Amino acid sequence: MDHSQLVTVMRRLALEAGDKIMEIYQADDFEIKSKSDDSPVTAADEAADAIISAGLRAAFPDVTLVTEEQAASHSQRAETFLIVDPLDGTKEFIHRRGDFTVNIAYVENGVPQRGVVYAPAKGRMFFTLADGRAVEETGPLDKDSIGDTAPLSVSQADNSALLVVASKSHRDQATDDYIGKYAVKDMKSAGSSLKFCLVATGEADIYPRVGRT
Incomplete structure (x- = not known):
């Protein structure tokens, strides 16, 4: 795996998904449905999942993808895979409390290697650099380039x-x-x-x- 490409793609997709989530978050109303386990799901979960899944599959077609919003992916078995929770904290989203995140990670041989956690309502981006260092991005969040960062x-x-x-x-x-x-x-x-x-x-x-x- 090219970790530089991986980090670039995961970070960009998290920002793109975050933009879509905030678009729905700021709307007057949005539909709330229930999943099979009675947990809530919204249009924002589904829209963010569509953006991230399409982007990851295009960039890494040979890597297994497991995502919370696609139940069929949960039965897949692999030691190396990408895993996604496109909107973690749906209840926080529904109640407009702001504490929700976009989560994307890469697991290799059963060990998490790189990941992104983006809190769009807070404007906070945490991720792993290509060299393995964990940082928070402190500058403007540009989709095409990584700004200033501070080590975690x-x-x-x-x-x-x-x-x-x-x-x-x-x-x-x-x-x-x-x-x-x-x-x-x-x-x-x-x-x-x-x-x-x-x-x-x-x-x-x-x-x-x-x-x-």
Whole structure:
């Protein structure tokens, strides 16, 4: 795999999908449907999936593609594949809370190698450079070129004053009980894979999750 091409394509498709998601997000109304597991899905999920899937299949036709919105892809078996969640945090999208992300990753021999997490409503782009470094893009998000970036670096946690990020949509008593075991300085709520990114940037020390994600 040409990692330079891979990163360029994944980043561009995430931005293109993000534009479409925001177009629907800013509309007066949008249709909400239910999937077979009763989780919600919107036109934004489907439109973003169409953009990303078409782009990945065109660029990497020989690589298996697994995407959340295409159930038929879930039964595929491969050690090397591309995996997509075109709109993670659909509930955040529906309630217009902004904490939703576009997620694209490349897994090689069972190990995640490169990935993109884009939060279009927040204007935040996290991804892996071709050389394997994880960064956040800090400059203008141009589809054709990567701007300035800053390396991701977790915090040096102070166990007497922890910074916690917890789920907005899946907060429960078990989570609160877990958090209560620690000395917490500040706690924020966030949705989708954005929570992991806040830990990766050092904006939070821990993300407690005691149930299924």
